Amino acid sequence: MQLKRYLDLYALLQQDRSSRQERRAFGLSDAARGKEAADQLRAWTEAHQSLLPRPLLSEQVEGVLYHATLLLGIAALLLGIVTAAGLLSYSGKEPVNLVYFLAVAVLLPLVTMLLSLIAMFRANRSRNFLIHISPAYWLTRIIGFFDRKGSLTFHTVPLNPLILNWIIIRRSQLLALLFAIGMLLALLGVVATRDIAFAWSTTLQIDAAQFHAFVETLAFPWKAWLPSAVPSLPLVEQSHYFRLGGELSDTMVSHAAMLGAWWKFLAMATFVYAILLRFGMYLLAGWGLSRAIRRSMPAIDGADVLLRDMNEPLVTTHPDEKSLSSDMTQESFYQRTDTKLTPSYDAIVGWATPEETLLSLCDSFSVAASKCMEAGGSRTLEEDRHTLEALGGTVLLFVKAWEPPTMEFADFLEAVAKHVSKAVVVPVGTPKEGYAANARHKAVWERKLASLDYPNVWMLR
Amino acid sequence: MSPADYPRFAVVGHPNKGKSSIVASLAMDDAIAISDTPGTTTQKARYPLKVDGETLYELIDTPGFQRARGVLAWLKAHETDASRRHEAVHAFVNTHKEDARFHDEIELLEPIMEGAGIIYVVDGSKPYGEEYEAEMEILRWTGQPSMALINRIDEADYTQEWKQALSGYFQMIRTYDPMHATLSQHLKILESMAQLREEWTAQVKNSIALFERYHAMMRERSAAAIAKLLYRALSHVERLVLKEGEEAEEAKKRLTSRYKQRLRSFEVETQKRIEYIWNHQHLKKQQENLRLEGLDLFSKESASVFGLTRKELLVTGASSGAVTGAGIDLAFAGHTFFAGGIIGAVVGGVGAYLAFNELADIEVLGKKIGRRTLQMGPMQNRNFPYILLGRALFHTMHVAQLSHAVRQSVNFEMDENFRQQWLTDARRKQLEKYHKQFRQAKKTDEKVLIEYEALILEILDGLLAS
Numbered sequence: 001m002q003l004k005r006y007l008d009l010y011a012l013l014q015q016d017r018s019s020r021q022e023r024r025a026f027g028l029s030d031a032a033r034g035k036e037a038a039d040q041l042r043a044w045t046e047a048h049q050s051l052l053p054r055p056l057l058s059e060q061v062e063g064v065l066y067h068a069t070l071l072l073g074i075a076a077l078l079l080g081i082v083t084a085a086g087l088l089s090y091s092g093k094e095p096v097n098l099v100y101f102l103a104v105a106v107l108l109p110l111v112t113m114l115l116s117l118i119a120m121f122r123a124n125r126s127r128n129f130l131i132h133i134s135p136a137y138w139l140t141r142i143i144g145f146f147d148r149k150g151s152l153t154f155h156t157v158p159l160n161p162l163i164l165n166w167i168i169i170r171r172s173q174l175l176a177l178l179f180a181i182g183m184l185l186a187l188l189g190v191v192a193t194r195d196i197a198f199a200w201s202t203t204l205q206i207d208a209a210q211f212h213a214f215v216e217t218l219a220f221p222w223k224a225w226l227p228s229a230v231p232s233l234p235l236v237e238q239s240h241y242f243r244l245g246g247e248l249s250d251t252m253v254s255h256a257a258m259l260g261a262w263w264k265f266l267a268m269a270t271f272v273y274a275i276l277l278r279f280g281m282y283l284l285a286g287w288g289l290s291r292a293i294r295r296s297m298p299a300i301d302g303a304d305v306l307l308r309d310m311n312e313p314l315v316t317t318h319p320d321e322k323s324l325s326s327d328m329t330q331e332s333f334y335q336r337t338d339t340k341l342t343p344s345y346d347a348i349v350g351w352a353t354p355e356e357t358l359l360s361l362c363d364s365f366s367v368a369a370s371k372c373m374e375a376g377g378s379r380t381l382e383e384d385r386h387t388l389e390a391l392g393g394t395v396l397l398f399v400k401a402w403e404p405p406t407m408e409f410a411d412f413l414e415a416v417a418k419h420v421s422k423a424v425v426v427p428v429g430t431p432k433e434g435y436a437a438n439a440r441h442k443a444v445w446e447r448k449l450a451s452l453d454y455p456n457v458w459m460l461r
Numbered sequence: 462m463s464p465a466d467y468p469r470f471a472v473v474g475h476p477n478k479g480k481s482s483i484v485a486s487l488a489m490d491d492a493i494a495i496s497d498t499p500g501t502t503t504q505k506a507r508y509p510l511k512v513d514g515e516t517l518y519e520l521i522d523t524p525g526f527q528r529a530r531g532v533l534a535w536l537k538a539h540e541t542d543a544s545r546r547h548e549a550v551h552a553f554v555n556t557h558k559e560d561a562r563f564h565d566e567i568e569l570l571e572p573i574m575e576g577a578g579i580i581y582v583v584d585g586s587k588p589y590g591e592e593y594e595a596e597m598e599i600l601r602w603t604g605q606p607s608m609a610l611i612n613r614i615d616e617a618d619y620t621q622e623w624k625q626a627l628s629g630y631f632q633m634i635r636t637y638d639p640m641h642a643t644l645s646q647h648l649k650i651l652e653s654m655a656q657l658r659e660e661w662t663a664q665v666k667n668s669i670a671l672f673e674r675y676h677a678m679m680r681e682r683s684a685a686a687i688a689k690l691l692y693r694a695l696s697h698v699e700r701l702v703l704k705e706g707e708e709a710e711e712a713k714k715r716l717t718s719r720y721k722q723r724l725r726s727f728e729v730e731t732q733k734r735i736e737y738i739w740n741h742q743h744l745k746k747q748q749e750n751l752r753l754e755g756l757d758l759f760s761k762e763s764a765s766v767f768g769l770t771r772k773e774l775l776v777t778g779a780s781s782g783a784v785t786g787a788g789i790d791l792a793f794a795g796h797t798f799f800a801g802g803i804i805g806a807v808v809g810g811v812g813a814y815l816a817f818n819e820l821a822d823i824e825v826l827g828k829k830i831g832r833r834t835l836q837m838g839p840m841q842n843r844n845f846p847y848i849l850l851g852r853a854l855f856h857t858m859h860v861a862q863l864s865h866a867v868r869q870s871v872n873f874e875m876d877e878n879f880r881q882q883w884l885t886d887a888r889r890k891q892l893e894k895y896h897k898q899f900r901q902a903k904k905t906d907e908k909v910l911i912e913y914e915a916l917i918l919e920i921l922d923g924l925l926a927s
Contacts, residue, residue, distance in 0.1 A: 299907040299910075304685060305682075308685075314511075314512070314513050315510070315675045316509075317487075317509070317740075318490050319506055319508050319509070352590055352592040376530075377594075378591035378594050380534065400590065404476045406476060406527045407562075408529065411528070
């Protein structure tokens, strides 16, 4: 997984306006279905990359990283050349002590590789001392310093520390690799252009046999196929140098050609320990970075929701088109209202009210009429017509306040309005409420009467 | 998919008896027009339950009966045979398609005659009336499977009266309160709907399983949103570049205000996200930004309702400090005679106690470079995470339990005992471990956030189950 994908996803999620439907549709497509989270995110990023503004954030960041790495890489290469040249500097008076060279070409790489391995194991920690001592860490600090003017948003990109650690580890391996290549080039250059007498010298009580055993161990990887690059015991014996002598001994001078044979061993040691192993570390760091990017992608802000949207079934219960309902809750005041009833009317009609209840209502409201009739309810329309024909004068019309006025009632009221001089609609409550209608129900009736607006129809408020 | 491939249910009844409320509740759609004015629904509206575009069943909201007796009179006049009543209803629908007088009846009968099951809604808080007979009779004539839902809109109870009246007309009678229905009540209604016709059973039962999963998904998403809110708020760092000649004290006030505002905006964003998760995008609140009865996030009242007491804070600070101190003891293999743990506990406890009202440290950056920047955060107040978390849980719990049929403004009533419902000593210790990490402001490992999210989900599940 590349850093580019991570940064593109980050940039996409910053501006993403996709709907749940789109995300789920993508989740069900072949590009994403059944895949791991990181692969799904990568597929999403690839599919939506065209939406990103140019230049891409990933290109900017990678561009800066590339240039900074190139600069430091050249510096590392030159440093390697200079270091090796320094270590191999030969005055002609004293032989070149190959122990120094081995320390830089073998020991130093092995130690730093061990530290790198420890850093890899601890890469998950945001505060990692080993990361902070790496030159590549300082590389990112330098980038940040030069980018303070804000021309690039590199240091504002919230890179997961895990990724940042692996970027540093990987780039450290690259710089070390270039340093080693520089050393090897310098070694080959110096050997080709100058005549160098190699020797080994140490204060430690090590004799030639022990030193031979040591170099033979070091030469183990190429011993079988390049025996000429493995120093022999006589060579080791011949090249043992004691500074106390002041100058080269006669024996050494007589074996000058032999002493130069060390270069093959040094070149192979540099190649195997400083270059080949380091290259392996570089590949390992690349794999680690790729894994870190895979692990970190779902942690980008918004990626968790995107993944859920892609993978969880999209349940909708909404209509494709919203209902064409009209909101009729507007206030409406009916002008023709009575606040009290008169004791007698020409007729009293109970809408959808059985006779027994109608009589109770008359008692309860202390009203009387020569005709008490039913309408609506379980009666037929024909029966309602007979009721209408019997109406005239002033009519009191009891209605159940809690039952909203239907068009059937509106039809009846229209007919009543034509037959009588005045009709008073009285919304009543339930028997449990003592027939007193509540204000909310009365308001419904009031609005209905206002919409019908018959001039001789009144309402008891 | 042709319409006959999935079950459909027409929700019908007298005007203003809560049909739309029931559809809104069952469809979990808070956008359906609901009002106490009869005739709000003038056209049928279909609410399909779709999973990845595939319809499992469909609810159809319909206008109420307006001229039921007129329809019944026509049907009776055109009845040829008692066994062919279904055809008479068909004939009525075909004959009156363009008749404005029977517009509402056509709207409600059409889907039934196309094969929809009937869900007949009545108000159980009002007495049964004889005017319902015509409606029920028409529905019986359609010959479609039917169930009656008794919806008690008000307090009074006429359920028994209704059950008696309805039993002669409907296969099944159930009670359902769309305003307060829980998930299990919702699912029970779906189970009843599944029994209406044998060939519908499998599909409707599938949707029951799906609804359960859907609900779990919503809880998980809410927990994730809350976990992220806590992480963002606790680790947030606000910076302010000092203007030339600006007094540091003045700038500190400005920075504190900006810091608080940012944290408030995180909370509001999360609340909106949670309302979206639970399909409550249209939720009307008394105050848009100062939700929760106008209790500001940083108010003393909020701290007293949702936060820890000074005593709890002392214990939390002490235990947190003791853990750090114990680390020192461990490093010295106990040669410190556990003084590290003791000192840590005392310092942590006293610090938390004294900093009861302090939010975060303010640092001045870049003094040497010349451009002075003030920095506030991450949050150091030990009490704040509990206030924020309490408020988020409270809001989520109410949104999750809020019926989609509610249309009036919502004002979540404060419960003084809410904290006791979820914040035990053991829970506080668990939470503090994560809050401590969030306060360190460094990017937290994804695993830690996932663990925290799981903890929040556990708390939320507990609250919703109680």
